[in-house]
Amino acid sequence: GEDVEQSLFLSVREGDSSVINCTYTDSSSTYLYWYKQEPGAGLQLLTYIFSNMDMKQDQRLTVLLNKKDKHLSLRIADTQTGDSAIYFCAESITTGTYKYIFGTGTRLKVLA
């Protein structure tokens, strides 16, 4: 199937680290993406990782990729209240159209 799974909800305290997980479907996906969506807004590209990498770090964000298990994670260090949003992972499928398959989304709530 084409379901990309994420846990629905995550709550953390300000200053802690957040880890958002994603299980994707297409083992031959070349790129995987993380987007952030604040209430009433569009999707903001946070970061992406190429499939030949295991890890990518970008300031407070760390992406880990386990191709064997088709598992992707996003770690946000020193989580702030402004990080409260819905986070979507996405994979770019390789069967001709290269369209995105989005995950179900994880709502992150940061408690002050």
Added chain:
Amino acid sequence: DTEVTQTPKHLVMGMTNKKSLKCEQHMGHRAMYWYKQKAKKPPELMFVYSYEKLSINESVPSRFSPECPNSSLLNLHLHALQPEDSALYLCASSLGQGPPKNIQYFGAGTRLSVL
């Protein structure tokens, strides 16, 4: 600059109205996308244009009619919509359709309510 501009931000229309949503980018991107997003759900792809030609139509009802007049502009014409079409409509663009050029940048969306 990674800006995709969508207008209007909000739209309320009756089931017999005709309206249009507009999307514009000036990043030189040659692929543009329309998505529909219901509350608390991921975006669902509707249409993809590549080099101003329709390349993907995800079996969208004909009451939604896309148009790509030039490489910077994408329209979505709406006619005889149903209340269940109420949603956030998102536009996105990318350099191209295949990797590594298909990193998509999204607009802020148009919130559509059909009465």
